Amino acid sequence: MLEHGGRLQRAAREYGIPRERWLDLSTGISPFGWPVPPLSTEAWRRLPEDDDGLVEVARDYYGACHVLPVAGSQAAIQALPRLRRPSRVGVLAPGYAEHAQAWERAGHAVQRLPIDALRATADTLDVVVLIHPNNPGGERFDRAELLALHASLSARGGWLVLDEAFMDVTPEHSLCDVADRDGLIVLRSVGKFFGLAGARAGFVCAAPALLDALHEQLGPWTLSGPTRQVLREALADRAWQAWARTHLREQGERLARLLVTRGLPPAGGCALFQWCRCDVASVLHAALARRGVLVRLFDTPFSLRFGLPGDEAAFERLDRALDEALHEVRR
Amino acid sequence: MLEHGGRLQRAAREYGIPRERWLDLSTGISPFGWPVPPLSTEAWRRLPEDDDGLVEVARDYYGACHVLPVAGSQAAIQALPRLRRPSRVGVLAPGYAEHAQAWERAGHAVQRLPIDALRATADTLDVVVLIHPNNPGGERFDRAELLALHASLSARGGWLVLDEAFMDVTPEHSLCDVADRDGLIVLRSVGKFFGLAGARAGFVCAAPALLDALHEQLGPWTLSGPTRQVLREALADRAWQAWARTHLREQGERLARLLVTRGLPPAGGCALFQWCRCDVASVLHAALARRGVLVRLFDTPFSLRFGLPGDEAAFERLDRALDEALHEVRR
Numbered sequence: 001m002l003e004h005g006g007r008l009q010r011a012a013r014e015y016g017i018p019r020e021r022w023l024d025l026s027t028g029i030s031p032f033g034w035p036v037p038p039l040s041t042e043a044w045r046r047l048p049e050d051d052d053g054l055v056e057v058a059r060d061y062y063g064a065c066h067v068l069p070v071a072g073s074q075a076a077i078q079a080l081p082r083l084r085r086p087s088r089v090g091v092l093a094p095g096y097a098e099h100a101q102a103w104e105r106a107g108h109a110v111q112r113l114p115i116d117a118l119r120a121t122a123d124t125l126d127v128v129v130l131i132h133p134n135n136p137g138g139e140r141f142d143r144a145e146l147l148a149l150h151a152s153l154s155a156r157g158g159w160l161v162l163d164e165a166f167m168d169v170t171p172e173h174s175l176c177d178v179a180d181r182d183g184l185i186v187l188r189s190v191g192k193f194f195g196l197a198g199a200r201a202g203f204v205c206a207a208p209a210l211l212d213a214l215h216e217q218l219g220p221w222t223l224s225g226p227t228r229q230v231l232r233e234a235l236a237d238r239a240w241q242a243w244a245r246t247h248l249r250e251q252g253e254r255l256a257r258l259l260v261t262r263g264l265p266p267a268g269g270c271a272l273f274q275w276c277r278c279d280v281a282s283v284l285h286a287a288l289a290r291r292g293v294l295v296r297l298f299d300t301p302f303s304l305r306f307g308l309p310g311d312e313a314a315f316e317r318l319d320r321a322l323d324e325a326l327h328e329v330r331r
Numbered sequence: 332m333l334e335h336g337g338r339l340q341r342a343a344r345e346y347g348i349p350r351e352r353w354l355d356l357s358t359g360i361s362p363f364g365w366p367v368p369p370l371s372t373e374a375w376r377r378l379p380e381d382d383d384g385l386v387e388v389a390r391d392y393y394g395a396c397h398v399l400p401v402a403g404s405q406a407a408i409q410a411l412p413r414l415r416r417p418s419r420v421g422v423l424a425p426g427y428a429e430h431a432q433a434w435e436r437a438g439h440a441v442q443r444l445p446i447d448a449l450r451a452t453a454d455t456l457d458v459v460v461l462i463h464p465n466n467p468g469g470e471r472f473d474r475a476e477l478l479a480l481h482a483s484l485s486a487r488g489g490w491l492v493l494d495e496a497f498m499d500v501t502p503e504h505s506l507c508d509v510a511d512r513d514g515l516i517v518l519r520s521v522g523k524f525f526g527l528a529g530a531r532a533g534f535v536c537a538a539p540a541l542l543d544a545l546h547e548q549l550g551p552w553t554l555s556g557p558t559r560q561v562l563r564e565a566l567a568d569r570a571w572q573a574w575a576r577t578h579l580r581e582q583g584e585r586l587a588r589l590l591v592t593r594g595l596p597p598a599g600g601c602a603l604f605q606w607c608r609c610d611v612a613s614v615l616h617a618a619l620a621r622r623g624v625l626v627r628l629f630d631t632p633f634s635l636r637f638g639l640p641g642d643e644a645a646f647e648r649l650d651r652a653l654d655e656a657l658h659e660v661r662r
Contacts, residue, residue: 009382029376036375044367044529044561045360047522051340071402071553078550191378198375198556219409222402224555225529230375 008294017292023309023317026294028135028166028273031310032247033195034234043225050220054232061235062188064176064205068215069231071222073165073187073202074098079217080161080185081106083210087126087158090118092139094300095131096163103129115139122149126156131163132173136275136298136305138268146175154183161185165202168193168241169248169271179205192272193244194234199227248272251308258315259306262322267303277303280329287325293318339625348623354640354648357625359466359497359604362641363578364526365565374556381551385563392566393519395507395536399546400562402553404496404518404533405429410548411492411516412437414541418457418489421449423470425631426462427494434460446470453480457487462494463504467606467629467636469599477506485514492516496533499524499572500579500602510536523603524575525565530558579603582639589646590637593653598634608634611660618656624649 012019058067070076081103091100093112104110133140150160167174179186186205191197252271266274281302296305309315343350389398401407412434422431424443434441464471481491498505510517517536522528583602597605612633627636640646
């Protein structure tokens with residue numbers, strides 16, 4: 001299994017700084033999450049029911065004809081490869097590593113390709129997996145290009161899988177509205193934009209036959225009752241969503257400006273994170289960690305991903321830590 | 332997929348009685364569930380972490396050396412058959428139907444057998460699946476018999492799978508304490524005894540290599556953050572557990588006495604439900620439903636399962652409804 005989470009716990013041990021004193025910018029989860037109200041006891045007591053209204057609310061929110069709730073995109077990422085015979089699969093790289101691993105584990109022939117190579121070899125592939133916008137690079141794709149790629153894949157029984165985990169701030173770029181086409185599969189997550197990573201919930205938008213097969217594969221009751229209750233309210237809360245989109249965009253731009261000012265202009269990103277290539281990424285990561293600021297380190301290519309600071313004090317703390325750390329690194 | 336849940340919703344439509352006016356005795360979930368306190372927002376916000384202390388608390392509660400938290404026994408029931416090459420599998424029947432279906436779906440040769448036939452053919456099987464105590468019949472097995480069966484199966488690379496979803500009231504009969512033996516796999520659920528069916532959580536007790544393979548199959552973050560928080564507290568709450576065991580035993584006996592008095596002596600059961608064979612089960616089920624009392628109907632053999640009424644008024648309502656319904660049926 002790939003390593004996940006527990007980074008804050010480990011950093012706390014490694015740098016001898018108690019957990020609660022860190023500024024954790026190592027994720028792409030919004031620090032301005034949907035405010036969860038107290039829950040009904042009923043949600044804990046009873047088995048969750050499929051006809052509780054969640055699917056209807058999700059269809060509206062995603063603008064998709066057909067949706068299947070799943071226990072996080074991760075559940076779909078693991079199950080989708082089991083629904084195809086051995087295929088030639090191209091996965092955008094670097095990107096969220098679980099995709100390629102899940103397809104490999106299910107016995108497919110997987111190529112991890114940068115976007116240009118992926119475009120060039122698409123004709124020889126049965127399945128193309130794109131993260132859109134990409135994580136950590138933030139690459140985006142043209143709607144027309146994606147539709148053409150899908151048409152070419154589906155004409156020969158192939159799939160285009162789009163992981164739109166970071167799409168909620170820019171829903172106008174989503175392909176959920178056409179995900180009822182055979183061979184187009186869009187994954188959405190409530191972890192990032194809604195700040196509900198602990199809820200373990202996401203949705204798959206696709207044609208009904210694919211969703212039925214996926215449902216059969218995943219089994220009944222994949223979401224907890226409290227999660228279903230929270231989602232029914234969060235996905236319907238249009239006023240909060242509009243506020244969050246504007247606020248995240250502003251805060252994302254503010255983070256990008258801060259990084260530019262400190263001499264680390266982002267090479268990419270989206271509202272929820274900024275990504276900076278940097279030859280001394282590893283040393284800088286450690287220098288920030290010694291100051292209790294945790295960011296995410298990547299090594300191919302050497303780079304750092306900065307999640308959003310959640311308030312004024314957090315922005316100031318990042319700015320100061322970055323100033324000191326860069327001085328130390330460049331000394 | 333087998334049909335599950337939504338029975339109350341359907342009964343409400345079919346009998347024209349609003350949902351909130353039913354006495355729902357159609358499940359084996361305790362009506363005296365663990366009292367869930369308000370949750371920290373943090374549990375919703377962050378990705379759940381494996382090293383949050385849940386595993387240690389669960390080891391203590393189950394008295395097992397090694398445990399894996401899973402999204403309900405159901406998740407384990409679906410994943411276990413994928414960890415073996417095609418095998419000859421015997422499943423106790425009648426019993427919880429998902430077991431046999433999951434083994435069949437994964438390509439195994441499945442026989443559904445009553446206990447005597449299962450005993451007689453165990454030598455020809457690679458895997459034996461028992462629900463202990465059984466649902467709905469409440470059959471129990473001798474520890475010595477189970478250990479002998481396991482020894483014989485494991486000696487030839489086989490498995491004994493014990494679904495102990497209803498074992499919490501009688502932990503002295505559990506085999507969790509020896510589940511570190513190769514080929515012994517015990518499934519536990521927090522849905523019934525703790526009244527947390529909405530949490531979608533259970534535990535598998537088995538040898539470390541099996542648990543590693545299962546973890547790999549199920550992937551990361553299978554439990555939500557709020558569920559992990561609730562379980563850490565509920566599994567450690569020894570005072571509540573002791574109270575619940577005593578109370579459930581008393582209420583189970585009270586339910587059995589009520590059924591005897593009304594001329595429906597239980598053929599089996601456990602503290603959380605009583606099971607009555609009855610030639611007119613189907614008609615009686617409908618007569619109770621017309622009175623807003625929902626019980627679970629089985630047709631092989633014709634029988635009804637009664638869950639526990641949750642208070643004095645519920646006991647009285649069941650008693651009255653049963654009296655009227657039996658008069659109607661026997662007229």
